[in-house]
Amino acid sequence: MQKIKMKKNSGRLVALAFSALSLTSCVTDPTAKVKIEIPAAPAINIASFPEITLTNFWQEKEIKDLNLNQELMLYFKEELRLQFKGKLSTKNITWENAEAAKNKDFWKQIPVESKETIFLTGKVQFTQEVRKALLEKGIKNLDGPFAPPKAWAERKNYALKLDIYLIRADSGEILFQKDFQESMNYESQKQTTAFAFYDLMQRIKTKFLRALLGSEKTQDRYLLLKS
Amino acid sequence: MKKCVRRAVFTLLLASFSASFFISCSSSRLNDQIKFGIWASEKDLWDEAIFRWKKALALDPNSVAAHNNLAVAYEKKGFFEEALKEYEFTLKLAPNNTYVKSNYQNCKENIQPAKKDAKDKDEKK
Numbered sequence: 001m002q003k004i005k006m007k008k009n010s011g012r013l014v015a016l017a018f019s020a021l022s023l024t025s026c027v028t029d030p031t032a033k034v035k036i037e038i039p040a041a042p043a044i045n046i047a048s049f050p051e052i053t054l055t056n057f058w059q060e061k062e063i064k065d066l067n068l069n070q071e072l073m074l075y076f077k078e079e080l081r082l083q084f085k086g087k088l089s090t091k092n093i094t095w096e097n098a099e100a101a102k103n104k105d106f107w108k109q110i111p112v113e114s115k116e117t118i119f120l121t122g123k124v125q126f127t128q129e130v131r132k133a134l135l136e137k138g139i140k141n142l143d144g145p146f147a148p149p150k151a152w153a154e155r156k157n158y159a160l161k162l163d164i165y166l167i168r169a170d171s172g173e174i175l176f177q178k179d180f181q182e183s184m185n186y187e188s189q190k191q192t193t194a195f196a197f198y199d200l201m202q203r204i205k206t207k208f209l210r211a212l213l214g215s216e217k218t219q220d221r222y223l224l225l226k227s
Numbered sequence: 228m229k230k231c232v233r234r235a236v237f238t239l240l241l242a243s244f245s246a247s248f249f250i251s252c253s254s255s256r257l258n259d260q261i262k263f264g265i266w267a268s269e270k271d272l273w274d275e276a277i278f279r280w281k282k283a284l285a286l287d288p289n290s291v292a293a294h295n296n297l298a299v300a301y302e303k304k305g306f307f308e309e310a311l312k313e314y315e316f317t318l319k320l321a322p323n324n325t326y327v328k329s330n331y332q333n334c335k336e337n338i339q340p341a342k343k344d345a346k347d348k349d350e351k352k
Binding site for chain 2: 031032034036037038039041140217219220221222224225226227
């Protein structure tokens with residue numbers, strides 16, 4: 001009698017063990033989240049072009065104390081020299097209007113050494129303003145030889161907006177186009193325009209080269225643990 | 228009579244459990260390859276991971292995990308076209324899998340974002 005009971009119990013135990021095993025396999029998380037450095041695809045393969053010609057940008061307003069276009073061309077020329085093994089040249093063009101970047105005929109008629117040249121060009125906007133903000137309400141003047149505390153704070157704000165184009169010289173086709181906008185506040189009222197420009201260009205340069213040449217970036221991906 | 232019924236039920240249960248056990252055994256070889264691949268990827272051995280996931284695909288050509296993981300590995304190696312193809316195939320097998328969808332979206336956004344920006348801008352205008 002006892003043997004029969006033992007057999008029955010062992011059977012139930014086996015069944016229970018199987019079901020427990022199958023249940024645990026269903027409960028576990030089905031994914032593994034991984035952070036991977038993914039090489040971003042370059043927008044265009046600039047190495048396949050023999051020459052890049054940097055032109056002056058379309059500029060709405062002239063800036064005091066700074067030749068914006070010349071600085072831009074020099075800056076990009078120096079930065080591209082590190083990334084591009086072909087020829088780099090500069091050319092001053094006369095912009096018809098802001099929309100000339102999209103006019104294929106406009107680019108085709110510009111004389112170039114090689115037909116496979118690409119133009120680096122675009123539109124630029126650089127603004128500067130002083131922003132004021134109230135610090136505190138009801139600041140009392142102190143007695144004595146102290147100057148009255150300032151009731152507001154001033155910051156110099158600079159904003160740089162660049163719309164960059166890479167255009168084929170032979171067809172006028174736009175190979176690459178991207179907007180970049182950066183701004184910065186400076187506490188010092190003595191901040192020079194040129195200094196601010198190079199600060200902002202540093203930021204834009206990183207983003208532009210990343211977008212153009214493709215560089216590694218960290219992203220999340222899900223690996224599935226089970227088929 | 229009762230004994231007979233009990234025996235029958237018990238044998239049925241045992242048979243079903245053992246069948247599932249054998250099935251899980253064969254799929255466990257597949258899962259082993261997938262897990263090995265994941266282990267390799269965690270150690271940054273992406274070539275080994277690709278080898279393991281390809282082996283998993285040899286065992287089951289419709290394995291969602293193997294296809295998805297292989298796509299991730301291709302992305303990591305910079306083979307974007309292959310990665311996209313793998314993701315697209317995976318989505319055909321598992322169209323509602325949110326993880327695969329998320330991977331696919333991110334991969335697509337990485338490919339020529341600048342060209343996409345230009346297109347979007349033109350479309351808006």
